Amino acid sequence: MMARQRTDSKVTEDFGGLRMTKQRQVVYDVLTDLGSTHPTASEVYVTAKERMPTISLATVYNCLETLTGAGAIKQVNIDREASRYCPNLQPHAHFFCTGCNKVFDIGLESDADATSVWSLPEGCRLEEMHVAMRGICGICDRCSQCCAESGQS
Amino acid sequence: MMARQRTDSKVTEDFGGLRMTKQRQVVYDVLTDLGSTHPTASEVYVTAKERMPTISLATVYNCLETLTGAGAIKQVNIDREASRYCPNLQPHAHFFCTGCNKVFDIGLESDADATSVWSLPEGCRLEEMHVAMRGICGICDRCSQCCAESGQS
DNA sequence: AGATATTTTTAGAATAGTTCTTGATCTAAA
DNA sequence: TTTAGATCAAGAACTATTCTAAAAATATCT
16 A cells, blocks of 8 residues: 655655655654644644744645645535644544544444435435534543633643 | 524524523524534625624624533534534534535434543543544536536535 | 623624635546 | 656735724613
8 A cells, every 4th residue: 555665764655656855755754743732724734844944834725725635634624614634534524522622533333334324315426525523622621620610722 | 402482483492501592592693504514604694794783793603602502402513614513413424515615414323432532541531522524525526527517516 | 779790782894614716737538 | 867747945925704983772770
């Protein structure tokens, strides 16, 4: 699935013949390094600029779009807030906690199919599905019970 | 659940003690009259202005926000495109057809539970869930087979 | 009813995230 | 090494939405 190429330190992945420029590699690495924080384009930009001071915000946007198009990363939208980006390619939903403002990946129950609960009209070809949830995460919920404060991050 | 009030022609609904001003009534009526087209704020504005020429776009935004907050209508977001609004209060998903650019309501299979397929961490309080799908609707799919054209609306 | 307070509306300015434009730079191919 | 195409950088432009301030409408209180 992923071909290796020569690089000094990092595994460079080949996503569908995408030319992996230095900028794209930095953006991709930042995204995987930020792990599950689901950063926005601006947040990616801040960290990318530390590693490559000449990179521009427009380039970060370009790279994120290109990587998304190539299927290397996913774009996550919660309402109309700034898009976030996510390196998790497994099928999953996103839980947005209104207490701490964090986004969590939510996996499928084992051998569950997210589409099967929906009554799709005959002939529909489903190509993508985005599931966004809002609520209070377990940490914030527990915190609000014991200290009666909103668990700000 | 919904108290009736005197009006000339239309049923005026009382959503959680919301003051139903003329503007809010017009916006709400436009939304139900546009049926399942899932109009944007601007599209609501165009039709609302025909019925009440003095109404402003800001008021349409205000009314849509107020009605959404009162639970009278739902806001629908597909990626970061302009928000659409929907008078269907039943739990349902939205299918966005990339062929004809239309949005369809997708109901749940009978006695299915959309949340049960997701493995929510213990202690999470889920308050809202939005399911957005992209693909080709049955009409566009059939059309592309017989006439080899993208079924533009 | 009349006076006062509160809410809502209007119009336009402001904002934020994103996209576009243009010229420079890089890369791949011939 | 020349040429063509892709990518990058910087800043301008765009668009959906929110904010602001003043006017209008509505509710509340004597």
